[in-house]
Amino acid sequence: MASRSAIIKRSFKSVSIRAKNSNGQDAIRIFKIDTKTGKMILYEDQLELLKNDKFKDYKVCVISVNGSYRTGKSFLLNFFLHCLRKKCQSEQEWMDVGDTLTHGFLWEKSPQRVTDGILIYPEIFLTKTKEGEKIAIILMDTQGTSDHQTSYAECTKIFALSALISSVHIYNIQNKLDLEQLGVLQLFAGFGAMFSDSKKKPFQDLHILVRDWVNFEEYDYGFDGGKKLLSFTFKAHQQSNLSEIQKTIRDTFQKVQCFLMPKPGSKVEAREFKGDFNDIKEKFRDHVKTFVENILTPENLVPKKIDNKFVTLGELLGFINGYWKCINEKDELCIESIYMATANIFLQHLVNGKVEEYKKRLGSCTDRTQANNEKSEILKEFEKAREMKLGTKKIRGSFKQQLVELLDALCNEFHTILEHEDELGSEYIEQVRECTTLEQAEEIKNRILKKFQKMVKNFNYLKGTQKVSKQRLTRLLDTVYTDFLTLFGHVNELKMEYIEHVKECITLKQISKAKETILEKFQDKTKNTVCNEQLQDRFKQRLTKLLDKMCKKFYTLFDLMNQLIEEYTKALKKCRTLEQAQEMMSGILGEFQEKGENIDCGKELLDHFKRRLNAPLDNGYNDFRILFNHVNQRKEEYSKHVEECTTLKQAGTEKKRIVETFEAENLNCDNELRDHFKQRLNVLLDKVYDNFCLYFNHVNQLKNKYSECVKQYRTLEEAQAERQRILVTFEEENLNDEKELKDHFKKRLNASLDKVYNDFCILFHHVNQLIEEYSERVKEFRTLEEAEGEWQRILKTVEENLYFETELRDHFKQRLDEGLGEMTIRLSPYHCQYNATGLG
Structure with a gap:
């Protein structure tokens, strides 16, 4: 079987919560007696460590030590602290001989008391049982009683507070167990009877720890000897007042144990003692180890319960406040006042819990009807709660009225928030309809959320649920934004698809038909999607407007392209060289680029149409080049052939042959340009023929003249x-x-x-x-x-x-x-x- 130390080691983790404004080494005071008024002073700022939301749902085990002053209470608690520290460090053995005791609770050898008021160690230790139960452990030290400086009433208040707050109460007494030392426990006699409808005992574990036990030969050290001593003591005084004390203890505490602890040794009693384990007797070390591990073993830990209800770390502060107010309101502490304080605390916690539960449920509500139904359900649950059997009918009625008022206020604020959500949701839809970029839609969404935060920041009751309300509004806005994103994507996708269609169009009619096809596709894409209808209609309008605008631009671009093609075709007829034709084509492309940029149809489409324009221009230039070269070749051919002609008739016949040959050739060129070059060929041939005739006649004249002259x-x-x-x-x-x-x-x-x-x-x-x-x-x-x-x-x-x-x-x-x-x-x-x- 695994040792108790091993079990503790396996169960603890190195997790702790430190109090603010503490050095993390010494215990901090949470209560102190005001010597002038006798009232208890609460240092609530020192209890900030109880407000950690991350661990608020942990059950809490509060281990407190009470008893006469100068009996080693703080010294004992340091062993608990030492064990917890070592186990959080995952050390197997927490009491090595060469180790030194942790000094978290101040103690010293002195006739004067050291601990003043009630202190806790500013570190909460977390653990889990093998069943997965999460428990937070708090160590509490108290001012000793019977110090001749504090009145009996003041000591009683300290004892009462520590007992009410703790789940494990260690009553530290010196040397022996007698009537006088147990008498203070009678303060709680009859407390359990106040819970008339419950058979549960109001308090949990009581450990009567007898220090420096000397009669070990009769009653041995440890739990066995303590059990025998406690049984003997109660039996021996059945006819005395101790019998009534015994009954009070048995009826008040769920579990009562007694432990007999040996002396730690003379070195511990010396002022020079610094906590070295070597200076502590081995017998004391062994028994204090047994006592501490018995309480700290996770399966033995006693979580705080009141009326059979577990108290969480988040609830503990409320009980501390309630008991403190109860004790300070009464000059004399009585069971009834404690009971009424406990009832008030439980009822207040019940109200607070139901309010928080309603807040949570409101987070899932989407309309007023659901919110009203949940409110009615909460009130029914409140009436049926076990806590509604506590206190008087009047008190219960006042708490119910308090809950009704709080629920009504929450419900009203929730209705207002819903109105704000609807208002801002509609506002977002209206504004996002005009957005042209995703960034604009995102910016408006963030602005709407900030506006919502300003609207609800002064709410009194739903402050804690503003985050949920913001999340709900965010979900609404995100839904609209998602719709916007989807529709925006559809529009952009279809816009690009339309551009691709336009690239394939060769007539204006095809461009118009492509626009109608795109609108039909948008209708198909959105008919089976759950989108905001207003947004969907707006995007359909936007797409239509966008396509109309693009269509108009495409018409203009298309017309410009056709106009420039026609212009180039006409201009080619005026060109007399290939260089002129090439220069003319470059000029046409430059003009298209300049005018196309002013149309603002996008670089991609402009480049596409420029490439598209370049094709017919290239074809025109190639036709021009072919015909140009061919005509020049035919002209040169005629010029050479005509030189061989000896008569004008031969020259005329050759010209006719050249023209007929040109007509018969299959040059695969533009017919209009071909006809133009046929005319140009005729002109060139006519010019050659005319020049031939001119020279032919002139030479003949000169020859004839010479013939006459000779x-x-x-x-x-x-x-x-x-x-x-x-x-x-x-x-x-x-x-x-x-x-x-x-x-x-x-x-x-x-x-x-x-x-x-x-x-x-x-x-x-x-x-x-x-x-x-x-x-x-x-x-x-x-x-x-x-x-x-x-x-x-x-x-x-x-x-x-x-x-x-x-x-x-x-x-x-x-x-x-x-x-x-x-x-x-x-x-x-x-x-x-x-x-x-x-x-x-």
Whole structure:
């Protein structure tokens, strides 16, 4: 079986509550006798440690020591304190030989009393029984009796207070057990009889501790010897006053034990004693250990009970106050006054408990009907309470009236709070409807809660439940805020969904249709959700307004995009270079960016439509580039081909072929732009053709002019000089800006002039040669017929040479004819006869 020390160790925890304004080492005074008035003074500020809400529901065990002065009461309590301290530190053995006794209660070897009034140690020790019962332990010391400085009435008040407050009362007596030492207990005789409807004894455990017991041979130390001594003492005085004292003790205390304690030893009695366990006799140490552990074992702890009702740590202060007032009101302490004080305390606690219970129940109420029903239920429970059998009918009636008034006040304040909650809830709904951000809704909620706190801060009765009321209002506001959050999320989600829909739209009708689809989705999302209807309607209106606004912006953006596409398409027709088209596209995109930002449709959508705009612009530019390059290629092709043409008809035919080829090609470009470039191609080809015609005609004119001019020249030098002059004149002329065409026709002119010049040279030399040959041969002719025949033969030779142009050939034939004729006349020996016949 586990030792009692081990059980104590397992049951305690290192948890304690210290009193404020205490050094945590010495006991603090809670009562003192006023020597002038004889009244008890209560130091209520020292009892703040009893008001700890965290442990208010703990049952409380108050261990007090009473008895004559200078009998070692404080010394004994230090052993209790030492044990509790060690067990809170989880130490197995709390009385080591080398240890020193804890000095929490002041004691010293002196003929004068040390303890003044009633003291408690400023630390509450917490423990649990094996069944989980939570118990708080308080140690109490009292001023000793019979000190020749305090009257009997004053000693009685101290004894009465300590006995009424404590659950374990240690009556400390010296050396022996006799009538005189037990007489003071008779003060409580008949107290239990005052509880006529209860068979329960009013007080709990009484430990009669006989100190410095010397007759140990007859009655041994400890509980066994004490039990035998107490039994012998009562039996031995059955016919004396002690018999009445015995009955009082038995009827008043639920349990009475006696313990015989040996002397601690001479070293303890010396002034030099400091608490070393080595200086204490082993026998005393063993028995004091037994006595302390017997009381402190968790299963042996006696929680405070009054009329069979456990008193909690939170209730203890009320009883202390009640008993103190009762004792101070009476010059002489009597059982009736104590009973009435106890009844008042119990009834007041009952009222307070029911008030607190009603406050708790109000926390679950949501309307006036529930609050009124709970009030009626509380009053019924009050009437049935066991405490309603205490005191007089008048006292019970006054407490019932007090409860009714308090409940009515609580109920009225609760009604007012409900009105405030409804008012502020509606106010929050109205304000949150206009919020556009979650932060605004959160800020308004916090402002509403602060406003509520100001409204209820002056309430007298529901101060303790304001937190619950605030929580209820907070839940209401949170519900609205959650609805707001849900609807806000729906709106934002659908807004983004609408934007995504718009990105896919290619017509204004589709944009409008997308808006209707989004509104239908909002209706679907909210029809099965429990949301505030006002808030839901407001968000539907907000979504509709938002979509209308966005739709209008999208229309504007859409129109702007289409307008700029059309504008670019038209502008492309005016561009003459690819650079102009590229620059024009960049300008269009820049204009869209600038105007789009003013529409304020959001960067994401603006970027999307900009990319969307960029696509047709790119397509337009690509079509332009393809057609531009193709037209230029066709123009260059025509320009090259036309140089090979030798007639205007050929040039016209080639132009027609180029245009037909362009029309037949499948370039997969915009038809309107293609038609434009077809016109542009016609213009370019016409220009090339016109320039060709201009140069063609001009070169032919120059060639013909040269051909006419050379007929007049009689020397090659003159023909060459005229050729050079015509070329220089052509070079200096500026018929148009087509340099390549001019260079081409310069070459063609040069070739034509060269041909004319070469023909001229050949014919010139040939005619001269023929004339020279004729002039030699004509000398051999003897008849005119021979000369004429040779003449005709030579002319026929020239006619048969088709290499030369007919006109130039005829010109030189004529020149030859004239030359031959002149030669014939000049060289003929029959000149006169020849001339008469007309041959010349």
